[in-house]
Amino acid sequence: MISCKLSTLLGERRLKVADVCRATGIARATLDRYYYDRVKSLDRDVLARLCQYLKVKPGELLVLVDQGDLFEQPEHPSGGGKP
Secondary structure (H helix, E strand, C coil), X not given: CEEECHHHHHHHHCCCXXXXXXXXXXXXXXXXXXHCCCXXXXXXXXXXXXXXXXXXXXXXXXXXXXXXXXXXXXXXXXXXXXX
């Protein structure tokens, strides 16, 4: 899963979403989706504006989060085989 670190980056820089909105021209609703990591599809123009404003590369704004194999059975630490 791809996760957006906008909230972390803004927090580190002590910036508000409203500041980014004014400086980039990105709609508040769009920034909120990125901030709360609720983006369904990524807009390359929005990503470019955010990266330029924050002076980061896309890989610093977006990260790949390993969710593991959702269908894999967990190992039992007792080593007793199947429960």
